[in-house]
Amino acid sequence: MILSRTSQYAIQALIYIATQPRGEPVLNREIAAHLGVPSAYLAKIMQNLCKGNLLYSFRGRLGGFCLREEVEKTDLMQVLALTEGKGFTDDCVLGLKVCSDETACPMHSRWKPIKEKVVHMLHEQTLEKLAVAVQSGKYRITDLPHAAFDA
Amino acid sequence: MILSRTSQYAIQALIYIATQPRGEPVLNREIAAHLGVPSAYLAKIMQNLCKGNLLYSFRGRLGGFCLREEVEKTDLMQVLALTEGKGFTDDCVLGLKVCSDETACPMHSRWKPIKEKVVHMLHEQTLEKLAVAVQSGKYRITDLPHAAFDA
DNA sequence: GGAGAGTATCATGGCCGTATCATTATGACG
DNA sequence: CGTCATAATGATACGGCCATGATACTCTCC
Numbered sequence: 001m002i003l004s005r006t007s008q009y010a011i012q013a014l015i016y017i018a019t020q021p022r023g024e025p026v027l028n029r030e031i032a033a034h035l036g037v038p039s040a041y042l043a044k045i046m047q048n049l050c051k052g053n054l055l056y057s058f059r060g061r062l063g064g065f066c067l068r069e070e071v072e073k074t075d076l077m078q079v080l081a082l083t084e085g086k087g088f089t090d091d092c093v094l095g096l097k098v099c100s101d102e103t104a105c106p107m108h109s110r111w112k113p114i115k116e117k118v119v120h121m122l123h124e125q126t127l128e129k130l131a132v133a134v135q136s137g138k139y140r141i142t143d144l145p146h147a148a149f150d151a
Numbered sequence: 152m153i154l155s156r157t158s159q160y161a162i163q164a165l166i167y168i169a170t171q172p173r174g175e176p177v178l179n180r181e182i183a184a185h186l187g188v189p190s191a192y193l194a195k196i197m198q199n200l201c202k203g204n205l206l207y208s209f210r211g212r213l214g215g216f217c218l219r220e221e222v223e224k225t226d227l228m229q230v231l232a233l234t235e236g237k238g239f240t241d242d243c244v245l246g247l248k249v250c251s252d253e254t255a256c257p258m259h260s261r262w263k264p265i266k267e268k269v270v271h272m273l274h275e276q277t278l279e280k281l282a283v284a285v286q287s288g289k290y291r292i293t294d295l296p297h298a299a300f301d302a
Numbered sequence: 303g304g305a306g307a308g309t310a311t312c313a314t315g316g317c318c319g320t321a322t323c324a325t326t327a328t329g330a331c332g
Numbered sequence: 333c334g335t336c337a338t339a340a341t342g343a344t345a346c347g348g349c350c351a352t353g354a355t356a357c358t359c360t361c362c
Contacts, residue, residue: 001152001239001269005319008246015257028340041320047341060328063339088152095159097294105291106166106284110272114265118152121261133257140256143248156351179308192352198309211360214307 007083009037010045012141014054014079018071018131025064035142045083052082071128080122089119158234160188161196163292165205165230169222169282176207176215186293196234203233222279231273240270 003011012035017026028046032039046065049055054074056066067074080088092099093111101108133139154162163186168177179197183190197216200206205225207217218225231239243250243259250256284290 001154001235002242003152003244003246005246008244012245025339038320040322041318043340044342050340057340058328059326059338059340061330061338063328065340084152091153093154093159094163094292095154095156096291103291103295106281107276108290110276114268114272117265117268121265125258125261130257139259140247140254141245144254176307189352191354194308195310195352201308208308209360210306210308210358212306212362214360216308 003080004084006045007080009035009042010049010079010083011076012037013042013046014049014067014074014127015130015134015141017055017065017067018127019135023066025058025062025066027064031065048082049079052078054079054082067127071131072126074127075123076125077119077122089115154231155235157196158231160186160193161200161230161234162227163188164193164197165200165218165225165278166281166285166292168206168216168218169278170286174217176209176213176217178215182216199233200230203229205230205233218278222282223277225278226274227276228270228273240266 013031016031016034020026028043029039031046032042035042046055046057050057050065054068056068058064058066092105093107094105096105099105099108134141164182167182167185171177179194180190182197183193186193197206197208201208201216205219207219209215209217243256244262245256245258247256250259252259285292
């Protein structure tokens with residue numbers, strides 16, 4: 001029902017980069033600070049996204065990360081294929097090794113259409129759409145600053 | 152996207168008990184053997200289901216586990232509330248602490264209806280329905296015996 | 303009281319999220 | 333041209349949680 005923290009960070013980071021001016025490398029440190037996530041761990045995730053051909057990386061001064069493909073071309077399905085593993089939507093709800101239309105667990109027929117909806121949604125959500133949504137100010141990618149409630 | 156192994160075992164075990172004659176306690180050992188899962192670990196899960204009022208347990212000779220409520224009354228949502236934690240469907244996809252209709256992550260509006268479909272499905276699937284499906288022989292609750300492919 | 307069953311406690315191994323530190327590459331500047 | 337700051341990259345280590353295993357305890361029936 002839930003994504004790994006790795007996937008969450010990856011998505012957040014990519015959206016953040018997509019909201020920044022194209023072509024200017026974004027620092028890992030800056031992303032981590034903005035999202036409020038541990039920068040060392042984020043660095044490893046970024047590396048993974050580089051190997052998965054979603055990002056360019058540049059070292060040294062003026063270095064950082066840039067999106068590789070045009071933002072309209074990258075959708076969440078591609079991201080999650082990297083962070084969760086390629087066939088992460090194929091698993092049986094009950095954990096059966098084989099659970100296909102021919103021989104299935106008793107939930108298969110109900111679960112399948114929902115899974116398809118999820119996959120469709122993940123394909124539909126491109127970095128561009130998400131970045132625009134964030135830039136509009138109506139949606140957030142980071143936690144709210146928790147005001148002083150403890151007084 | 153996936154349930155914990157604990158949840159998978161719990162569901163499988165409950166369905167198995169539901170396929171057995173009512174009133175006769177079922178042995179943990181028997182369930183574990185039939186499902187092919189480690190019996191010590193399953194025992195702990197069963198305990199949890201007892202504490203959560205889904206099972207009766209009886210010790211000593213002729214002991215074992217019986218379903219507590221009538222099978223039509225127990226649905227998967229109740230089971231998962233115990234094994235995954237009560238509000239396991241409330242979490243934000245991106246892991247935001249607060250993600251409601253008022254202030255949300257950019258995926259919230261797309262994710263919410265899917266989540267509702269999942270919750271509805273989990274409420275609909277009662278142990279009775281699942282047990283009947285298994286008893287019909289059309290659906291499985293255990294892995295296929297892998298024939299000798301390695302020769 | 304002994305065998306059979308669940309119950310409770312502790313110990314192990316793996317993976318994930320995290321933290322720390324050394325290494326390498328690159329642009330800037332004197 | 334050399335070296336220095338900067339940034340990504342890589343290696344290593346640690347704690348927590350999950351799945352598992354092992355062992356001792358407790359209850360109940362015969």
